[in-house]
Amino acid sequence: MTGEAAPPPDGYVPVLRLGGILLVTLQGDLYDSTAERLRQDIGRTVSDDAVTGVVIDLSGVEIVDSFMGRVLSDIAAMTRLLAAQTVVAGMRPAVAITLVELGLTLPGLRTALSTEEAMNLLGAEVANLPRTAGARRERP
Amino acid sequence: MTHTESVSARLPLTSDLDLVRARQHVRQMTAELGFSLVEQTKLVTAASELARNALVHGGGGRMECAEVTDGGVRGLRLVFSDDGPGIADLDQALSDGYTSGEGLGMGLPGARRLVHEFSVDSARGRGTTVTVTSWVARPPRPREGS
Amino acid sequence: MPEQHTAEDRTDPRQEVAAFLRERREQIAQRWADAAVFRTVFTVSRDEAVEAGRAVVEALAAVAASGRIEDLEADGFAVVREQLARTAHARARAGATTGQISAEMEALRPPVTELLLDELSGAPADHVRECTTVLAVLMGTLRLVMLETTTVAGQDLINRQRLEMLEIATPVIKLWEGIVAVPLIGTLDSARSQVVMETLLDAIVEQHARIAILDITGVPTVDSLVAQHLMKTVAAARLMGAECIVSGIRPAIAQTIVHLGIDLSSILTRASLADALAYALQQQGAHIVPSSGPVVEPR
Structure with a gap:
């Protein structure tokens, strides 16, 4: 649980394209600059390609502070303008409690228990996707 | 009476990388002290907010960690200080929704809600020092006000 | 000297x-x-x-x-x-x-x-x-x-x-696939509300529950602090991707809530645990029908 290695300074966030959906898997402790770059990357990809949904998997994230919370709601608001939906999946209980105490309930954000449910929510035909896509990424 | 054992670490807050280090250090200390997972997360998040405040608004600063005891209860005290422009109106800075720059205006008031004890010392031109303390396994008490 | x-x-x-x-x-x-x-x-x-x-x-x-x-x-x-x-x-x-x-x-x-x-x-x-x-x-x-x-x-x-004692007094019951409930009995103070929140959120993950029901039929009074905790629990559950229903708000408590000026409008409420369960089942795509009718498979 602790001692997760810091991502390299130019932190890499895996973004997987599954049909019209972007699956973004966040892990461990993110640099502010990494989160910032992710926001730009997602914005660019969504506008360039025919992306209809973005799923951000938070199951591997131990802390979301107000900066990260803002990045998440920014991504949601931005993709909405670009006619795509963002769903945040797999937030841990301790992270959710902390965000609420912090005063961030992120009302504009759609959420799901797991990436698989997020996919369902976005109306993606999970059955048509490669078998591993939804389930394997859920609990890395 | 609160008794400070010793300052166990003094970390600089001058870059993005330092924020990650500060968070990881607080995570490790709270885990070692036996904080519950939720309390660990709260304190690490508060540390992240305050460290970023010192970095962004104070132009860089430092974080000091110390184990403290009160009777038989152990706790962790974190002191964030910077030599920045300071806060002219503390009441305003501590009210929800106030923001002096980027962010959602959750920095100080948000961090305050995540810890058991919270105090700020600041004035225009004097820098800012924020001290927070949380205790292990002390059942949460009703909070007065917010 | x-x-x-x-x-x-x-x-x-x-x-x-x-x-x-x-x-x-x-x-x-x-x-x-x-x-x-x-x-x-x-x-x-x-x-x-x-x-x-x-x-x-x-x-x-x-x-x-x-x-x-x-x-x-x-x-x-x-x-x-x-x-x-x-x-x-x-x-x-x-x-x-x-x-x-x-x-x-x-x-x-x-x-x-x-x-x-x-x-x-x-x-x-x-x-x-x-x-x-x-x-x-x-x-x-x-x-x-x-x-x-x-x-x-x-x-x-x-x-x-x-x-x-707080933990013992806070059982989480799985009512159906993907539906959990916490029947709260007795006074809710700040400490207990905290335990309720953590227990319920953990159960949501363990049971993979999309719907969580907080039943407060057995809670004698709700003050603004308790209401605040209920709202926090609902908000935290939502962040995790689960929907939280508060059931069993008795008329006296409803009056208190209105009197205190607490806005619970953002919270989904049902009169009884049974109503909440019916709603939850419906959300899950299951329906309750008389035994003479066609059998509905739970999801």
Whole structure:
């Protein structure tokens, strides 16, 4: 649980394209600059390609502070303008409690228990996707 | 009476990388002290907010960690200080929704809600020092006000 | 009396006592080993009792040397605090009251005082009086440290039991695939609300529950603090991707909520647990029909 290695300074966030959906898997402790770059990357990809949904998997994230919370709601608001939906999946209980105490309930954000449910929510035909896509990424 | 054992670490807050280090250090200390997972997360998040405040608004600063005891209860005290422009109106800075720059205006008031004890010392031109303390396994008490 | 003394100055009564304690450590420890507070705890071997006594004498010497003889938080005590706590705990378990423990600690003083008076025979009367006063204060402080650890140990036990009771009083029930419920009974205070929130959120993950029901039928009153906790729980569940329903809001509580001006409009509510379950099942794509009708498969 602790001692997760810091991502390299130019932190890499895996973004997987599954049909019209972007699956973004966040892990461990993110640099502010990494989160910032992710926001730009997602914005660019969504506008360039025919992306209809973005799923951000938070199951591997131990802390979301107000900066990260803002990045998440920014991504949601931005993709909405670009006619795509963002769903945040797999937030841990301790992270959710902390965000609420912090005063961030992120009302504009759609959420799901797991990436698989997020996919369902976005109306993606999970059955048509490669078998591993939804389930394997859920609990890395 | 609160008794400070010793300052166990003094970390600089001058870059993005330092924020990650500060968070990881607080995570490790709270885990070692036996904080519950939720309390660990709260304190690490508060540390992240305050460290970023010192970095962004104070132009860089430092974080000091110390184990403290009160009777038989152990706790962790974190002191964030910077030599920045300071806060002219503390009441305003501590009210929800106030923001002096980027962010959602959750920095100080948000961090305050995540810890058991919270105090700020600041004035225009004097820098800012924020001290927070949380205790292990002390059942949460009703909070007065917010 | 001289005004100020340096640390090495034996004419300072505190330093004199510190030196005395260090030099006579063995003798004092031997005498203490037969005192009730050590004898009854270290029953296996007398050596252990002597060893424990030695540690306490050393601590006292360190405190006397630092001059903080009235300070419960003096660094010297830190070393033996745990040992004293264990001793206090053992005595309390054996049925000793706080008053008895206090008396047993007090009984440690005469043997040391006797040794000190021997040591100081021939010294000026003033000096003897000062030194015995220092020793008396020091032993008094030791007694207080001991009593403090006694109460802390008791408080710890109470806190632990309270937390355990809170957990027992907060069962999470799986009502259906993907539906969990917490029936709350009794007064909801801040501590309990916190436990409820954590227990429910953990259950959401474990049961993979998309819907969580908080039933407050058995809760006598809801004040603004409790309402705030309910709202926080709902908000946290939503962040995790689950929907939270509050059921069983009795008319009296509804009135209180309105009266207090609490806005629960963001929360999904149902009159009873049954209504909440019906809603939840519907959300899950299951429907309740009379047994004569077609059988509906749960999802």
